[in-house]
Amino acid sequence: MVTTCMHTLATGITLECRTSGQPGKPLLLFLHGFPEGAFIWDELLEHFGAHYRCVAPNLRGYGRSSQPNAISDYRAKYLVDDLAALIALESPEKQAACVIAHDWGGALAWGFANRFPKQLQRLLILNAPHPGSFLRELQKNPAQQAASQYMHFLRRPDAPALLAENHWQRLLAFFQNPDGNLPAWLTPARQQQYRDHWNLGMHGACMYYAASPLVPPHPNSSADDLHDVRGLNLPDEMLHIRVPVHILWGDSDIALQPTLLMGLEQWIAQLKVEHLKGTGHWVVHEQPEAVLRALTAFLKQ
Numbered sequence: 696m697v698t699t700c701m702h703t704l705a706t707g708i709t710l711e712c713r714t715s716g717q718p719g720k721p722l723l724l725f726l727h728g729f730p731e732g733a734f735i736w737d738e739l740l741e742h743f744g745a746h747y748r749c750v751a752p753n754l755r756g757y758g759r760s761s762q763p764n765a766i767s768d769y770r771a772k773y774l775v776d777d778l779a780a781l782i783a784l785e786s787p788e789k790q791a792a793c794v795i796a797h798d799w800g801g802a803l804a805w806g807f808a809n810r811f812p813k814q815l816q817r818l819l820i821l822n823a824p825h826p827g828s829f830l831r832e833l834q835k836n837p838a839q840q841a842a843s844q845y846m847h848f849l850r851r852p853d854a855p856a857l858l859a860e861n862h863w864q865r866l867l868a869f870f871q872n873p874d875g876n877l878p879a880w881l882t883p884a885r886q887q888q889y890r891d892h893w894n895l896g897m898h899g900a901c902m903y904y905a906a907s908p909l910v911p912p913h914p915n916s917s918a919d920d921l922h923d924v925r926g927l928n929l930p931d932e933m934l935h936i937r938v939p940v941h942i943l944w945g946d947s948d949i950a951l952q953p954t955l956l957m958g959l960e961q962w963i964a965q966l967k968v969e970h971l972k973g974t975g976h977w978v979v980h981e982q983p984e985a986v987l988r989a990l991t992a993f994l995k996q
Contacts, residue, residue: 697740701759702752704780706773710752711759712781713737715744721792722785724778724815725751728798728823729849729900730858730866732758732892735979739795742987747792750785752777754800756899758892763899769906775806782814790814793994797821797979799903805936812937819993820942821978821986824955826909827934827962832955833911833924839952843911849904855897863890866897870977873949880980939965941993943986945974 696715703709713733723743725736733751740749753760755777756769763769783789794815796804801823808818824832832839848854858866867889870881877886904910908927940963946953956968969989974981 696744697737702781702784704777704784706776706780708755708761708763708777708780710755710761710777710781712750712752713740714748714750715740716746716748718748718785719787720746720748722782722790723747723749724782724785724791724794725749726778726794726796726800726804727751727754727757728796728800729903730869730889730893730897731798732889734888734892735797736795738983739987739990743990748785750781752781754803756896756902758895762896763902766902766905769899769902771803771806771907774803774903775810778803778807779811779814790816793817793819793990795819795821795990796823798823798976802826806933808936808938808940809933815938817939817941817993817996818936819990820940822943822945822948822951822976824951825934825936825959825962826929828955828958829909830924830927830929831958832952833909834927836952836954839954840911842950842952844914845950846904846907846910847913849901850910854901858897858901859893863893866893872975873947878977878980880977934962936963939993939996940967941989942966942968943971943978943982943989944968945971945976945978945981947973948976950976 697713700712700714701709702712727733727735733753736751743749755774756762782791794804801820804818805825808815870877872878910924912923912925959966971982971985979986
């Protein structure tokens with residue numbers, strides 16, 4: 696059974712969490728992305744709760760979790776600190792057996808695995824680019840630069856209000872298939888679940904984009920502009936991952952180019968990449984059986 700609890704962390708942030716399984720069992724931590732919430736993991740929480748303690752937080756800025764106002768409150772360091780504090784609360788060993796993460800949750804998981812390698816045993820990534828390859832592609836790949844231009848809209852101060860117009864139609868469009876239709880998995884009931892979630896506030900969710908330096912060059916900018924990504928360097932020590940990583944990647948993701956998977960071996964010694972042909976960005980919804988199978992097998996390694 697999936698239940699809800701509120702965790703106030705050492706960071707001062709309160710996270711609303713969906714949980715299953717008995718406290719004290721090996722911990723599985725599930726991290727959602729934009730513009731989703733902890734509820735997307737419910738089927739996996741139900742399945743793995745028999746043998747694991749499963750925790751899926753609404754990340755800082757989402758749902759009934761804390762929603763600070765300042766852009767600086769959404770810097771990656773603080774978001775990753777939330778994860779470390781949550782694991783310390785939920786695991787007697789202060790360690791997760793696996794972190795399972797998608798989209799922005801994956802971005803945080805990469806940073807967490809780099810900074811706190813002793814607090815997780817393995818990492819399952821669903822369509823979330825490694826920061827090293829994402830920076831490279833934003834700097835040099837016109838296709839990825841074009842695919843990421845939507846980020847400039849989400850950085851605008853008026854983005855949350857614009858997204859809320861017409862009962863969140865602009866935000867629902869993020870889930871559209873290439874043919875412009877909403878996918879079958881996004882039923883009317885599921886759409887209402889998202890609207891109810893978004894009605895709790897979207898300011899914090901957009902702040903992730905406003906706070907991030909990993910933004911594509913604007914068409915009207917030059918490489919000499921202050922804060923342009925083309926002048927950004929990430930220290931090499933911030934990019935290495937020391938735990939086993941399994942990447943489950945939908946190859947038809949229109950926002951993330953397949954070139955993001957190139958060269959990851961330089962940063963990840965224990966890496967497996969599994970391609971899902973014909974699958975887009977929303978892997979959890981499009982290929983739930985593949986996610987279940989991959990996580991089950993990964994936990995046995």
